[in-house]
Amino acid sequence: MIPNQYKITTSNVNVDYGNKRALHDINLQIEEKEVTALIGPSGCGKSTFIRCLNRMNDLIEGCKVEGKIMIDEVDINSPDTDIVELRARIGMVFQKPNPFPKSIYDNVAYGPRIHGLAKSNEDLDNIVTKSLKRAGLWNEVEDRLDASGLSLSGGQQQRLCIARAIAVNPDILLMDEPCSALDPIATAVIEELINELKERYTIVIVTHSMQQAARLSEKTAYFHLGKMIEYDITSNIFTNPKHEMTEAYISGRIG
C-alpha cells in the first residue's frame, strides 16, 4: 500500500441525525498545510462535516457517523483512538461563538493549562498575549483581561474563540464561519492570520463568502443538500466549475 500523502482523508462518510441523513458518502482528501474551504447553501451539511473531523458529533445525541476518516494515517473513528489526544491537536472555532463564562485571560489560557503547555506564569502570559494579538483582539482587551468573556461583543467573542483555539498550537484548525460576525477590518486580520498559520497548520474553513474562499484557500469543496458536489483547486471552482450546480451557486443563483 502506498502511504497516504494526505493529512485528512474521508471515505464514504455518512451522517444521520436520528433517521434523517445529513451527509451522503463524502469522499475528500485534504492536503497538509493548505487551506481547504467548504462552501454551499445554508443547511447543506458543512458544519456537520467539519464537526466529523474532530468527532464533535459524538456529543450530539442521536447523531451517527459512518465511514472512515483518516487523520495522519489514523482512523479517528476506531475504538482504539484516543479522542482527547486527537482533539488536542485539532483546534476548532465554532459557528456560534462559545466563550466560557470565565475571564478573557482564562478563556485563552484554558487549553494551555490543561495540556501543561506553559512552564511558568510568565510563559502563560506570553501565550495568552500572543494568541490575542494574532486574533486581532489584543488592542481591544489588553486593559481588561479580567473581564468576563461574555462581556465582549459578538465579533469580539468570535475572535476570542479563535485566540483560544490557536493558543494550544494545533496541527489542524477547523473554522466554522470564523468571520460571520466580523467587520471588514477584523476579517482582514483573521484572513492574515489564516495565511500566516497555513505555513504550519492544515486549515479547513467553512465560509459563506465566495471572495473569502477565493482569497484564502487552495482547494474548495462545494456541498449541496448533504452531498459533496464538487471538489477542486479553488481557482478551478471559481473560474471553471465542472458542475452546473456549483456554477449556479457561485454565480448567486442558489443559496
Added chain:
Amino acid sequence: MLTIYLIILLGLSFVSYFYGKRLIRRRVYEQKISQHSRDSYHGLYLSLYLIIPSIILTLIWLASSPNIIDSLLKSKIKNSLPDLSLGEINILKSKVISAYDGILPVDSEQMEIFVGFYNSANIISTNFIIIISALVSVSFFLFALNRIRVRFNARSKVENILKFSMILASCVAIITTIGIVLSLIIETIEFFKIIKITDFLFGLQWSPQIALREDQVAGEGLFGAIPIFIGTILITLIAMFIAVPIGLLSAIYLSEYSKPKIRAIAKPMLEVLAGIPTVVYGFFAALTVAPFLRNSGASVGLSLSSESALAAGLVMGIMIIPLISSLSDDVINAVPQSLREGSAALGSTQSETVKLVILPAALPGIVSAILLALSRAIGETMIVVMAAGVAANLTFNPFESVTAVTVQIVVLLIGDQEFDSAKTLAAFALGFTLFIITLLLNVLSIYIVRKYREQYD
C-alpha cells in the same frame, strides 16, 4: 348565608360578562363606527367591576369582624360582670365561643345570654356585610355600565384591573410574612423580659419544664439554648456531610455521564425519594438505622446510645439527597451544550470539562440548592424526634442522643399551656432565632450567587 350570597355574586358577574358583550355589539351595530376594544374586554370590564370591589370588601370584613365581635363580647361581659379580672374575662369569652360552636354545653342562664349576644352579633355582622357589599357591587356595576361606549378604551381598563389584582396578590404574601415575623419578634421580646437574653444565647443548660400551672412561679427553668442549637448543628452537619457529596456526584453522573435511558429512570426515582413523608424517614431512622448503628458500633467496641445524632443525621442526609441532586441536575443541564463542545474541542477530558467549565458555570445554582437543603435540614423535626431524642445534652459526640431546636419547640407547645409563660414564649424565641439563622443562610446564598455573577457574567 354568605356562601349563597357569594355564589349569586359570581353568577351575576358571569352573566354581566355576556351582557357587556351584547351591549357593545348592539351599540356598534346602531352607531356604525368601529369599536375601540374587542367585545370581550367590555364584558370583562363590566363583570370585574361588579365583582372585584365587593369581594375585596367582603374579605376585609371577614378578616376583621371576628376581632370586632370578640371585643364587643368582652365589653358585654365586662359590663354585666364588672368585678372579673382580665384573665377571667378572657376565659369566659373562650367558653362562650366554644359554647356557640357547640363544643361546650350552655349550662347557665348567664351563659345563654352571652351566647345569644354572640350569635346575634354574628348574624348582624353577616347581614351587614352582605348589604354593604351588594350596594358596592351595584354601584360599581352601574358606573361601569354607564361608561361603556363604542370608543371606550375598555382594554386598558381591564389590563389595569388585572395588574392591580396581581399586585394585591403579591401584597397578601408579603403582608402575611411581615405579620408572622412581627408576631415572632413581639413574643420574643416578651420572652426576653422574663429570661435574660444572654442566659438564652449563652446558657449551657436547657430544662424548661416549668410553669405548668398558673400559680407556679415562672423563671425557675433553665433556658440556655446552646445545647439544642449544638444539637441542630451537629445533626445538620452530619446530614450535609452525607447529602452534598452524594447528591452532587449523582447529579453530575445523571446530567453528564449517564445514558438518556438510565437518566429517564433514575431521575424520577430520586424524585420519589423526595416525596416520602418525613415521618416515614423518622421511623426508618428509629427502627432500622439506629439499632443497626448501635449493633455495628458495639461490634467494634463503640458505645452508641439507641437514639443518636448519627442516626438522625444519616437519615436526614438521605432525605435531602434528592433535593440536592435533582436541583443540581437541573442547573447542570441548563449549562449550554456549546460550552461542553468548546471544552472538548480543546482536548479536555470529560472530567476536566465538568470540573473546569460545567461546575463553575453551574455554581450559583448548586450553592442555592445546597443552601435550600440546609434550611430544610435545619427545619426538620420528625426525624430528630424519632431518631435523636428530646434530651438536651450538650455534646459534640455524634454517638450520643441530642435534640434539635424544632423538636424543642414542639415539646414546649405540647399540651395545655399558659400563653404568657416563659415556656411558651421560649418557643417563639427559638423560632425567631431559627428564622434569623435561615435568613442569614439565604442572604449568604444570594451574596455568593451575586459575587460569582459579577465575576463571570
